[in-house]
Amino acid sequence: xxxxxxxxxxxxxxxxxxxxxxxxxxxxxxxxxxxxxxxxxxxxxxxxxxxxxxxxxxxxxxxxxxxxxxxxxxxxxxxxxxxxxxxxxxxxxxxxxxxxxxxxxxxxxxxxxxxxxxxxxxxxxxxxxxxxxxxxxxxxxxxxxxxxxxxxxxxxxxxxxxxxxxxxxxxxxxxxxxxxxxxxxxxxxxxxxxxxxxxxxxxxxxxxxxxxxxxxxxxxxxxxxxxxxxxxxxxxxxxxxxxxxxxxxxxxxxxxxxxxxxxxxxxxxxxxxxxxxxxxxxxxxxxxxxxxxxxxxxxxxxxxxxxxxxxxxxxxxxxxxxxxxxxxxxxxxxxxxxxxxxxxxxxx
Numbered sequence: 001x002x003x004x005x006x007x008x009x010x011x012x013x014x015x016x017x018x019x020x021x022x023x024x025x026x027x028x029x030x031x032x033x034x035x036x037x038x039x040x041x042x043x044x045x046x047x048x049x050x051x052x053x054x055x056x057x058x059x060x061x062x063x064x065x066x067x068x069x070x071x072x073x074x075x076x077x078x079x080x081x082x083x084x085x086x087x088x089x090x091x092x093x094x095x096x097x098x099x100x101x102x103x104x105x106x107x108x109x110x111x112x113x114x115x116x117x118x119x120x121x122x123x124x125x126x127x128x129x130x131x132x133x134x135x136x137x138x139x140x141x142x143x144x145x146x147x148x149x150x151x152x153x154x155x156x157x158x159x160x161x162x163x164x165x166x167x168x169x170x171x172x173x174x175x176x177x178x179x180x181x182x183x184x185x186x187x188x189x190x191x192x193x194x195x196x197x198x199x200x201x202x203x204x205x206x207x208x209x210x211x212x213x214x215x216x217x218x219x220x221x222x223x224x225x226x227x228x229x230x231x232x233x234x235x236x237x238x239x240x241x242x243x244x245x246x247x248x249x250x251x252x253x254x255x256x257x258x259x260x261x262x263x264x265x266x267x268x269x270x271x272x273x274x275x276x277x278x279x280x281x282x283x284x285x286x287x288x289x290x291x292x293x294x295x296x297x298x299x300x301x302x303x304x305x306x307x308x309x310x311x312x313x314x315x316x317x318x319x320x321x322x323x324x325x326x327x328x329x330x331x332x333x334x335x336x337x338x339x340x341x342x343x344x345x346x347x348x
Contacts, residue, residue: 002348003057003124004327009047012328017057020120020128025070028132030082034145035123035346036061036318037327038086038153039179040269041111042335043246048271051114059123059346060086060110061153063145066136067126075133082136083148084129085156085296086110088119091134101297106131123327125348137300140308146315146345147307150184154343155303155314156296157267158184158244162192164290165240165265169193174229174238174257175215178206180317180343181267182244183213187313189242190214191306198229198238200253205319205340213313226256237262244268252276258287266291321345 003017022029038061043049066080076082089096089104096104108130111121119130129135139148158181167173167189175185178201189197190213199210200218207217216232218225230237237259243250246268254264255277264287282289307314319342322330330344 001125002324004059004324004346006044006052006056006058007054010045010332012045012058012331014325014327017055017124020126022068022070023128024130025072026131026133027070028066028073028076028129028136029068030062030064030084030127030129030136031067032062032064032122032125032127032348033081034063034149035059035324035348036149037123037331037334037344037346039181040246041331043269043271045331045335049269053113053116056111056113056118057120057122057124058111059121061149062122062127063139063148064122064127069132073132076136076138080136081139083139083152083300084110084122084136085152085300087293087296088129088131088135089297090131096134099295099298101295102293103295123324123346125324135297137297140304142308143304144311144315146318147311149345150314150317151300151303151307152296153294154180154317155184155307156299157181157294158186159188159299159303159306160294161185161242161244161265161267162188162194165189165242165263167192167194167240167242169195171240172196172233172238173240173242174198174200175210175242175244176200176250176254177243177245177268178203178210179244182242183209183317183342185242185244186210186213186215187310196232198232200225203337206342209342225253229257233259236260239263240265246270248272248276255281255285255287258285261286263288263290267294317343318345319343321347324348
């Protein structure tokens with residue numbers, strides 16, 4: 001099959017690799033209908049996240065059709081159109097039972113193979129899905145492939161971020177970063193009743209998207225974001241800052257923005273050695289800092305009504321749809337934020 005494979009930072013290739021096969025009776029084999037490039041894939045592209053084996057098939061966002069299932073798979077059937085979260089989960093361990101499917105003791109991240117161990121990804125024609133019964137989610141006919149794909153990562157992660165931040169009626173929220181996850185955090189914060197919502201970025205197309213979703217767009221290039229938000233919040237700052245970037249600069253800005261007693265909710269993937277503030281500074285601000293990987297599988301069913309209601313906007317998030325064969329060029333476009341790119345879909 002054809003797949004996008006990793007070889008080094010900024011060196012991705014479309015190659016022919018062996019077709020995946022069932023390795024366990026709980027596996028399923030899925031033909032990919034639609035995959036996507038995630039902002040966290042760019043950490044590998046830029047070399048910020050290391051350890052990936054050369055030849056690893058990239059990607060963890062996909063929708064597809066089930067081709068084959070193992071003998072112990074009973075809920076998922078050949079022919080089902082399914083969405084997947086970006087990690088597998090067993091549904092039965094302590095973490096799965098408590099809603100933290102992203103930390104399943106048997107879970108694996110699609111698109112991560114290190115020292116020969118791990119799970120190949122979905123930017124390919126076929127993908128093997130372990131723990132298929134409790135990982136895959138049959139899509140309602142009313143949901144498009146694009147919307148279903150977002151359920152498994154970007155929409156779930158944005159909602160998780162807003163929820164951890166305490167977005168609700170009567171709260172003020174600032175969203176750092178208007179990439180796909182940040183935009184979904186704006187949408188989720190609005191759905192949860194937060195008002196006003198400030199969206200901070202420096203890319204005009206992304207700020208325009210945030211404004212369409214109900215946020216007050218603030219261009220970081222102007223250099224007065226903190227002053228403007230404090231003027232709108234009685235001099236305090238927002239109740240919650242939703243950080244969807246994953247950088248030291250974003251952490252620092254989140255700390256400076258949030259009001260004393262407020263919450264910073266972080267879903268951006270970080271690789272720094274420490275925080276840009278001290279424990280004493282956090283203490284003096286009565287800060288709540290909530291951070292971590294989204295348990296996407298936990299959220300998927302519950303987000304269907306929202307996904308159906310906002311489906312036109314969700315589908316519109318995909319500004320570019322390209323064939324798998326030009327995927328490496330699409331990575332570069334996404335990384336360089338060219339051509340108004342917000343999110344890229346890949347069609348095998």
